[in-house]
Amino acid sequence: MLKVNNKNNKKFNIDKLLKGKAYPLIFLSLIVLVSVVLLMYVNSITKAKIAAEKETQIIEQLKLIFPEMKDYKYNKDEYYEVYSSEDLIGYAFTAIGKGYGGDINILIGINNNFLIESINIISNTETPGLGTKITENFFTDQFKGLALEDVNLTKNGGKVDAITGATISSKAVVDAVREELIKKIELIKNKSN
Amino acid sequence: MEIEKVKPIKKFWQEFKKGFVITNPVFVLVLGLCPTLAVTSSIDNALGMGIGVIFVLLGSNIIISLIRRFTPPIVRIPVFIVVIASFVTILSLVFEAFIPPLYEALGIYLALIVVNCIILGRAEAFASKNTVFYSIADALGIGMGFTLSLFIVSFLREILGTGKLTVFGLNLFSIPVLSQLPLSFFIMPPGAFLVLGLLLALFRWLGVLKNE
Numbered sequence A: 001m002l003k004v005n006n007k008n009n010k011k012f013n014i015d016k017l018l019k020g021k022a023y024p025l026i027f028l029s030l031i032v033l034v035s036v037v038l039l040m041y042v043n044s045i046t047k048a049k050i051a052a053e054k055e056t057q058i059i060e061q062l063k064l065i066f067p068e069m070k071d072y073k074y075n076k077d078e079y080y081e082v083y084s085s086e087d088l089i090g091y092a093f094t095a096i097g098k099g100y101g102g103d104i105n106i107l108i109g110i111n112n113n114f115l116i117e118s119i120n121i122i123s124n125t126e127t128p129g130l131g132t133k134i135t136e137n138f139f140t141d142q143f144k145g146l147a148l149e150d151v152n153l154t155k156n157g158g159k160v161d162a163i164t165g166a167t168i169s170s171k172a173v174v175d176a177v178r179e180e181l182i183k184k185i186e187l188i189k190n191k192s193n
Numbered sequence B: 001m002e003i004e005k006v007k008p009i010k011k012f013w014q015e016f017k018k019g020f021v022i023t024n025p026v027f028v029l030v031l032g033l034c035p036t037l038a039v040t041s042s043i044d045n046a047l048g049m050g051i052g053v054i055f056v057l058l059g060s061n062i063i064i065s066l067i068r069r070f071t072p073p074i075v076r077i078p079v080f081i082v083v084i085a086s087f088v089t090i091l092s093l094v095f096e097a098f099i100p101p102l103y104e105a106l107g108i109y110l111a112l113i114v115v116n117c118i119i120l121g122r123a124e125a126f127a128s129k130n131t132v133f134y135s136i137a138d139a140l141g142i143g144m145g146f147t148l149s150l151f152i153v154s155f156l157r158e159i160l161g162t163g164k165l166t167v168f169g170l171n172l173f174s175i176p177v178l179s180q181l182p183l184s185f186f187i188m189p190p191g192a193f194l195v196l197g198l199l200l201a202l203f204r205w206l207g208v209l210k211n212e
Helices: A002-019 A023-065 A131-135 A137-143 A167-192 B002-018 B033-038 B043-066 B073-098 B100-106 B108-115 B117-127 B132-162 B176-180 B189-211
Strands: A071-074 A080-083 A088-098 A103-111 A116-123 B164-167 B170-174
Touching (some): A023 A116, A023 B073, A131 A137, B002 B132, B033 B132, B033 B189, B043 B100, B043 B117, B043 B132, B073 B100, B170 B176
Antiparallel strands (some): A080 A088
16 A cells, blocks of 8 residues: 555656646746757867967968068057067057948958058958959959058048948948058057157 | 558658758748858858758657647747757857857857747647657758758858858858958848848749740
8 A cells, every 4th residue: 555655656757747837937948958968068079179260360460561571569559560680670459441231341450550461351251243242353463562541442532442232341341441540550560659 | 461561661761852942941941041041141151050950850850740739839949948058058069169160150049940830830730640760850850951051151242242162261262353352241130031032032033934
């Protein structure tokens, strides 16, 4: 008698748990907990790799603008100081343009005289075949050697020709470069004084 | 005994094959149109998206099928979403760490796999009612069917819109006149609607012919 009673009690408890009002809540919490632990684990594995990947990408990008670069320092004012073996040869910083399809990430390199060394489109989500032409050399080469006052589209009095069919993308790049130049040149000048 | 052994495998193939034509997620079920329209402007993006969806669909179908007996119906949708979102996050971290170019190319659409209604649809309609074995077949079939549909749409859009065919940075061929004067319209968002609409009409027509 006692044994039977015990069995019935156990079964009853499990049923109670599965059909209890709190069960959906407990189950969902459990799923979320498992998911959180799993994601923490995946994050801990990939974190170092992602950081290393970004680091090599930055070095590669900086070398495209300053081929003679040996070393670089990231400043707390959010620009890179670029060094050839010993000397400071220029500065680099990123700008974000508001393009037709989203953000356009641009890396801008300037020399000690604050003339543009070169610019590089790091990433964009513009229309393939049209807006993506901003990454091609015929467009970015136009920025080489420009001073701040020339960074504007030709129709607005600058020295950069817009790409046919991609005026919004072209303007986004030019505007972002100009605005970032104004900000960063000011910062760099203040610092050297 | 033999019949019982053959049967599951036969059913496995049936569940697998149906995703390509009979219940093709894009052209027949008309699900997941948002990514279909958005990422098909180039073949690279379409294939990357397809691979991502296959991975997430496979993972979510297996897990949801495993826990189907314990899942209280009242919280099943939140449970599905948590499972799917976990797989998407894993996928996005792995892509960022190991294939950064693809991660860059897919951008926001990688994260938006979470709300792809094909995946939630399969979880609700299939994985929560069937065994793990058939859920795997369903995930692979539907996932590959989706990838195939993306490939067809992106193939047409890239050919018409740029006159060239480029797969993972490799220029396969370019059409003489079209590559000089590409019909850029097809690469822009309205082109996606036009191509998809015509393909849907084609599949409907083929379906009607088959029924007669």
